[in-house]
Amino acid sequence: MLHNVRKEAIMSYEITGPPLVSPWMMLSMSEARNDIDETKIVIPGHSVCDAPQQFMRGHGTFIRDGEIVSSLSGVVKQLNRLLMVKTIKQRYAGEVGDVVVARVVEVQAKRWKCDVSSRLHANLPLGSVLLPGGDFRRKDVEDEEKMSGFLKNGELICAEVQQVQHDGTLMLHTRNNKYGKLQQGILIKVPPHLIKKSKKHFHTLPYGMAVIIGCNGNVWVTPALPETTLEEDGSHVNEFQTVPQDIRLVMVRVAACIRILRDYSISIFLNSLTTCYEMSQPYDIKELSDQETSSRLAYLIAARLLQELQQQQQK
């Protein structure tokens, strides 16, 4: 493999001036803008429509002097007679069935509190995790005592959203072998609106590693997808293996690719990730964080993705 040959380590120190093109300017290339009519973008206080009698006000709007006015900055959406404003950038809201990557922040009685970069911490009830002894085993006091042995503070888990409560709290569950505690890997946080929802969020890439693209904007780069294996006493099998150098280099490159996609507001899904990975091959991993290289690369990737999208639409 190409990555086995590492270039001779040269220490690099680079001092530059402030960038001439800010990543925000590249936002115009993001796919989010494609199907948006520029005239429908509003900021708080903007009037949403000029004929208020014919419409009803929906989310993100309020009535001022008989006029429907936006309370958010985003795009106006119309559903029959209902007008609402949908924000482009916001905290993760959560939908049932979403795959999320969450960090445990608190162990409470009968549940774990998890940070999913939403407005509120999500709940993972003790009853919603896989414990040894089959699905229908009753969770007793003994299990409650062992909770912090099972998942500690600061540990990362992968879970599915089971329910969204009325105040926006998410209820998670890990009742499947593919969910559960995450072990070695790199976590990259991206804004949640960049994640493109798809059927699959677990991907084993052909480069010898895997990624989990959490819908809440946490992307997990890992040597292999988690498979919960439990020992008799309920604790995780924790065998520590050093990740071999070639796989580690691929992981670091994929992580760098995700950062490029994040910095230049390109939506993140399997195709964009592999495209970015393939196109990053001529460069050293170190160069990918370089302003000039990354902006050029991001431009090319966005152009390629847009082209592919248009071809698909023509078919």
Place this chain on the structure above:
Amino acid sequence: MEVHISDDEKLFLISGVEQDIRNDGRTCADFRTIVLERGVLSGTNGSCRVQLGQTTDVLAGIKLELESFDPAAEKEAKQPMSFHVDFSANASSQFAGKGGDQYGEEISAAFQVAFSRSLDILPNLSKTLLAEGYRWKINVDLSVLQWAGSVPDACSLAIIGALSDLEIPEVEVAPDDGGKVSIVLKRPRTGGNMRDEEVPVAMWKLDVQSCPMLLTVSKIGSANLVDCSPEEECCIRSQLLIGVAKNLNDDDYDITCIKQHGGGLLEMESIQDMTELASKTAGGLYQAIEKRLKTEEKRKPGHSFLL
């Protein structure tokens, strides 16, 4: 932003740096990209802003002050610089309230030690001594606007940038009554029809090519790292603040101070390795800074970095 990181992530990171691969693709001796711009604050005599990897953000400003002192009380000439580091609560929630004060004082004290011999190190710093009992005092104020690890490194780059940007007025010293002196700004006449007050004051600049810098070298696992990210700072076993200054006579690097930050024990041997790494890094940084200071274009007056 407080950083939480699980044990498995730590293991991955530590075994990574031992293989010389960091999570962002750097090797152990690499710095993140540095952005340096000078002349960012109009209300100062010299200023500089330094960003490390688009996250750690430090602003340095220098104010000059004409100080009178008692020469009899000072056995040895005191170096005229004083440092103050302030952490903005916006940088990280851990600095809210008085959270950053202790760390700030620690860094300023380390800078004070690293610069203690600067009268010998900087070739023309002694020019700040104007007359018996009078000197320019150089007040360096640093503000940490954003925090993402390795603040002292960013601070020392900002200090060098600000010192190179610093303009010190030339003065004329004339003897006055009672053994005192009077100090007047020097305004060289170049002809033309101007009143005396309108002639611009002559300025001189410090030579910073040997200015001391303070570098952090951290031990993670068995590896030594420079310029740690917040995740890496969670895994640090022990950290040294090493002051390095270029020796202009033999093109070598002098260690001006070593201070330990945080806990952890170190063997004598590893301290030696770490200081070696520090002087190597300093070599690269001196070159990079010299290049940047030469090529930087002057910012238009009135344009601040906020724009």
